[in-house]
Amino acid sequence: MATEMGLAILAGALGLAFSNLDKISKFKGAGFEAEMNMVHTMLENQTEPTLEQKEEAKTKDDLTSEENKILISLQKPGYTWRYANTVAGEANVDKTIIANKLQTLMQRGLAKNGKGSNGEIWSITALGKNVQEQHQLKNA
Incomplete structure (x- = not known):
């Protein structure tokens, strides 16, 4: 009886999570957890920019050389999310200042952060x- 109850709760949790994918950012229940921020970011990275986004980009093009290298590293093919130490190494930016640079890019809307396993x-x-x-x- 307990097993059936547990399966029913899990099925309900899964049903709720998948019925509202566009509305949730994080769902946790019965041992199941869904975080839609990750999925949204992957979709965003594979979508063509809108005209409004292109125009806004033209007004914000005041990158330093280091910021440009960081953004290039964040776009490395095959990766949607990157750890700061990896970005620091690829962009040749000192590990002691990479966190500040990434925070600055995030405040300007050019990068975002999340929680990874490490x-x-x-x-x-x-x-x-x-x-x-x-x-x-x-x-160029």
Whole structure:
């Protein structure tokens, strides 16, 4: 009887989570946890920018050389989320200042963070991709 009750609760939790995928950011119940921030970021990274996003990017193209390298690292193919130490190594930015640089990019809407299995993880936003692209075109 306890097993059937547990399965019924789990089935209900799964049903609720998947029926409202577009509305939840985190759901936890009966040993099941769904975090939609990760899925949203993956979709955002694979979507073409809108005209509004492209125009906004043109007004925010004031990247430093280090910030540009960080945004390039955050766009590495095959990865949606990156750890700060990995980004620091790839962007050749000192590990002691990478956290501040990533926080600054996040405050400007160019990056975002989440929670990974080994700590804080970072991803580029659609605006960040567009700003970095504008920066590359301008400095080419």
